[in-house]
Amino acid sequence: MVDVAHGEPVPEEEYVIEIEGLVNTVGSNTILHRDLNLKVRRDEVMSLVGGSGSGKTQLIRVILGLKRPAAGKVRVFGVSWDDPNAKKVRDARRRMGMLFQNGALYSALTVYDNIAFPLRERGGLTEEDIRGIVHTKLAQVELNPSHGKLLPANLSGGMVKRVSLARALALSPDLLILDEPTAGLDPDRSEGFVRLIKRLREDHRFAVVMVTHDLDTLFELTDRVAVLADQRIIACDTLEVVRQMDHKFVQNFFGGDRGRRALQHG
Amino acid sequence: MPSPDATLEIKTIASDAVPVRVRAGGAWTFSGLKAQRSQIEHGLAEIKKQAPQSVAWDLAGMVELDDTGAVWLAEALRDGQRIEARPRHREILRQVSEGMRAPREPVQFDPLAGVVWLGETAADAMVHLRDGIGLLGQLALDVAGMLRRPREFPLLEFSAGIFRAGVTALPVTMLVGFLIGIVLTYLSALQLKRYGADLLVINIVGVGVVRELGPMLASIIAAGRSGSAITAQLGVMRVTEEVEALSVMGISITTRLVLPRVLALAIALPLVSFCTDIAALVGAMLVTKFTLGITPGAFVQALPQAVEVSNFWIGIGKSVAFGFAVAFVACHYGLRVLPNTDSLAVGVTRSVVASITCVIILDAIFAIMLRNVG
Numbered sequence: 001m002v003d004v005a006h007g008e009p010v011p012e013e014e015y016v017i018e019i020e021g022l023v024n025t026v027g028s029n030t031i032l033h034r035d036l037n038l039k040v041r042r043d044e045v046m047s048l049v050g051g052s053g054s055g056k057t058q059l060i061r062v063i064l065g066l067k068r069p070a071a072g073k074v075r076v077f078g079v080s081w082d083d084p085n086a087k088k089v090r091d092a093r094r095r096m097g098m099l100f101q102n103g104a105l106y107s108a109l110t111v112y113d114n115i116a117f118p119l120r121e122r123g124g125l126t127e128e129d130i131r132g133i134v135h136t137k138l139a140q141v142e143l144n145p146s147h148g149k150l151l152p153a154n155l156s157g158g159m160v161k162r163v164s165l166a167r168a169l170a171l172s173p174d175l176l177i178l179d180e181p182t183a184g185l186d187p188d189r190s191e192g193f194v195r196l197i198k199r200l201r202e203d204h205r206f207a208v209v210m211v212t213h214d215l216d217t218l219f220e221l222t223d224r225v226a227v228l229a230d231q232r233i234i235a236c237d238t239l240e241v242v243r244q245m246d247h248k249f250v251q252n253f254f255g256g257d258r259g260r261r262a263l264q265h266g
Numbered sequence: 267m268p269s270p271d272a273t274l275e276i277k278t279i280a281s282d283a284v285p286v287r288v289r290a291g292g293a294w295t296f297s298g299l300k301a302q303r304s305q306i307e308h309g310l311a312e313i314k315k316q317a318p319q320s321v322a323w324d325l326a327g328m329v330e331l332d333d334t335g336a337v338w339l340a341e342a343l344r345d346g347q348r349i350e351a352r353p354r355h356r357e358i359l360r361q362v363s364e365g366m367r368a369p370r371e372p373v374q375f376d377p378l379a380g381v382v383w384l385g386e387t388a389a390d391a392m393v394h395l396r397d398g399i400g401l402l403g404q405l406a407l408d409v410a411g412m413l414r415r416p417r418e419f420p421l422l423e424f425s426a427g428i429f430r431a432g433v434t435a436l437p438v439t440m441l442v443g444f445l446i447g448i449v450l451t452y453l454s455a456l457q458l459k460r461y462g463a464d465l466l467v468i469n470i471v472g473v474g475v476v477r478e479l480g481p482m483l484a485s486i487i488a489a490g491r492s493g494s495a496i497t498a499q500l501g502v503m504r505v506t507e508e509v510e511a512l513s514v515m516g517i518s519i520t521t522r523l524v525l526p527r528v529l530a531l532a533i534a535l536p537l538v539s540f541c542t543d544i545a546a547l548v549g550a551m552l553v554t555k556f557t558l559g560i561t562p563g564a565f566v567q568a569l570p571q572a573v574e575v576s577n578f579w580i581g582i583g584k585s586v587a588f589g590f591a592v593a594f595v596a597c598h599y600g601l602r603v604l605p606n607t608d609s610l611a612v613g614v615t616r617s618v619v620a621s622i623t624c625v626i627i628l629d630a631i632f633a634i635m636l637r638n639v640g
Contacts, residue, residue, distance in 0.1 A: 107607050108606050131366075133365070136333060172295070
């Protein structure tokens with residue numbers, strides 16, 4: 001084969017996620033987010049950090065369109081989830097992949113069928129094409145074709161994460177959302193998982209929004225960090241800039257023992 | 267800016283050492299391939315007919331490549347030697363080619379599959395029977411233990427069980443009983459009127475409702491309502507490892523989960539059955555008033571003579587057994603649910619079917635055993 005170095009394609013849009021003036025409530029009238037603004041670029045890994053109860057998962061649910069905000073604009077690939085054009089919304093959804101914290105694999109389906117599920121639902125591919133893609137995804141997440149026969153109940157925690165990642169990547173997404181990708185994995189597997197995401201990004205160039213408390217993962221993968229505190233995004237910048245912030249949560253998060261250790265290794 | 271559609275150009279230069287020149291451009295993605303799908307499929311099919319060494323590929327013009335595009339190309343590329351591509355696209359193509367080479371599972375016809383299925387089904391039935399007997403034995407031991415240490419009895423679960431299976435079941439069970447009472451009496455009255463045996467309707471409906479229909483209706487509704495709820499609840503507890511958590515804490519699963527539910531339904535069902543009897547007899551009373559002209563007072567007066575009190579006790583006794591059976595079967599299936607949603611659905615369905623079957627079998631046994639009573 002001959003390598004050819006050419007310019008990369010022109011980006012379709014600069015931002016994959018645009019959130020403006022978001023107000024998000026829990027229950028009847030408890031305000032969780034107030035005037036929250038966030039923009040995620042198409043080529044970056046954005047980490048979302050915040051204390052427990054700060055509403056990281058709720059924000060992800062809003063981004064995914066699983067929760068309707070009380071006010072504000074949320075656009076993913078330039079599309080608002082309440083856009084009346086159902087096809088536009090569906091197409092935007094199919095450009096996203098989500099890795100849920102606990103995998104959210106369909107327990108009644110085998111690993112193979114879990115990965116094939118979004119491909120079959122989208123249609124337009126023969127079973128032979130789907131087979132090729134499923135085996136490619138299995139290999140990309142470092143699983144063997146023989147793992148395809150297993151049911152989710154027979155998988156270890158690390159394998160569940162990898163299968164879930166393979167399913168999230170099945171439609172070649174432009175945006176991957178990771179909710180605590182390394183939670184529940186031992187340090188070796190966490191590191192392996194981070195390497196895997198890095199390698200996949202090099203090949204497939206998708207944007208990543210990641211919620212994590214794991215500082216090692218954060219330092220290893222992140223381009224920009226968004227800090228969720230005081231009901232809004234108080235900072236959204238590179239790690240170096242964010243770390244210098246004079247805010248109690250930021251200082252505790254990055255300046256604590258664990259933060260310093262991760263910094264030394266990172 | 268939207269990505270350009272995928273393109274495929276094929277040129278044949280017969281005089282050249284590599285006569286077929288293929289140039290791919292645009293976005294070879296799922297959406298990019300849509301517009302020219304049939305032409306590209308046709309073009310790739312034509313290329314596949316050529317020998318791999320006679321095709322030169324120029325993929326450098328491709329601006330995007332996803333898995334769909336890569337799968338289509340990889341099939342045509344096969345062992346092609348002359349391929350120009352960007353490094354990133356080359357890597358994607360390599361990964362997809364490897365994925366497509368994954369060995370296939372041989373599909374073999376097993377002539378003994380039917381026999382194997384029969385054997386497995388029989389073995390499965392035996393396992394159910396064994397586990398059922400085991401659970402029953404454990405339950406008996408738990409009851410004996412409870413009699414010695416009554417303070418350990420899970421009173422809260424027991425009272426909650428009676429409320430759920432008894433009080434909340436009353437409206438639907440009584441409504442069904444009332445309607446069945448009306449239908450049964452109306453049809454019987456129509457037939458008996460012809461022979462002038464109007465008063466016999468109280469005997470037929472009275473015995474039928476008190477001895478058979480009341481307990482059966484209550485049990486079948488309990489199987490569908492409480493039985494399925496018990497199986498689903500225990501099944502979800504299995505899926506979320508709550509059952510295992512109880513075991514780890516040294517708490518007996520049968521004492522805490524099975525015993526209160528079984529006892530609650532065994533006590534609640536006779537009460538529900540009694541209320542169903544009343545509702546059905548009220549329905550019967552209304553119909554006899556309007557079709558046969560029998561006043562409610564006369565109906566109530568004739569009822570004790572028409573229906574011996576032993577029939578009532580048989581009905582109540584059967585309800586106790588039915589309640590026990592429904593809850594026991596529901597618990598048995600609930601504790602066998604595997605940690606997946608499919609198993610939960612199958613468990614609940616089987617539980618309801620098995621408990622209704624069990625009630626009917628028990629009813630038949632009671633009918634034979636008590637044929638000379640009442």
